[in-house]
Amino acid sequence: MTPTQGSPAPTDWPKTGEEIGLLGFGPFEREQLVRYAAVSSDDNPLHLDERIAAAAGLEAPPVHGMLMLSCFESALMGWRRDIFVSRLSAKFLRPVLAGQGISISGRVVRSNLAPRPELVLRLAARGPDRELAIMAEATLLHHVSGPSS
Template sequence: MSGEIRLGDKLPETTIGPFDAAALERYAAVSGDDNPLHLDDALAGKIGLSAPPVHGMKLLAAFEPMLKGWRNDLTLVGLSAKFIQPILRGETVTLSGRVLRVSENEIFLRLFAHGAARTPGVIGEATLRRESPK
C-alpha cells in the first residue's frame, strides 16, 4: 500500500483470537514464559479472574502483522507497550491504532488491544520507518 500518511489516520481494526488453553500452552512452551497464571484456571480464579490471562508479549507480537497489513512499505523499528488490564483466555481481541506523528522518514503510532470489556488491555507505541531510496 502507498499513499500519504496523515496525522490522526486510523489503522483498520484487526481481530485476533480467541485463544484457547492449548494456544496458551503452546505459546508458553516456545516463549519460555510458563508462568502458571497464564495456564491454571484455579490460580487465575484465586486472584479474581474468570480465566487465565493471555500472555502480554503474545498480544504485543500481534501488532507486527497488523502493521504490515496496513503498510507493507514501512519497516517496524520500535515497538513498546504498557499492559493495562488482563485480556483473558477465550476473549476476542481487537487491535487498533492511530497515527500520532509523521516526519519525512518516520511514522509514530499509538496502538491498542481491547478485550471483551472494550477497555484497553494493552496500550502501545510503534515507530515505522520509510525505506530509503536506493
C-alpha cells in the first residue's frame, strides 16, 4: 500500500457531513486486558486487579484507553478500505469497564481532494450506557494498492 501521489483522485471521495455508521467492539473481558497488558507493557494494576479498581471507586477494572483507541482504525477500515490513518488524537472522558464494550461512530468534518485526497473525521466511542467515553479526531489519507517496493 502506498500513499496517493500523482495518481487520480478517487471519484467517490466522501463529502463533509458523511457518517461512518456505528460499529461495536467488545465486550472487553478480563482475559483480553491481561493479554493487552502483556504485549503493551501497560501492566498498571488498576486495569487488572478488581480490588485496586474498587479502591479507585470503580465497579470493575477499566479497559486500557489505548486498547479502545486501537478499535478506531478497525472502524475506519470497515468504512473504507482505500484510506489510512495518518493522525489520530483522542480525549478520554470516562472509563469503560471490563466486561463492557464500545460503539464507535464518526462524521467527516473536512474533505479535500487537492493537493491530495484527505479527510478529517470527528469520532466518538460510547460505552454500554451510550455515555461518551472517548472523543477523537482522525486525519485520513487516500492510498492505492500496488506492488511492494
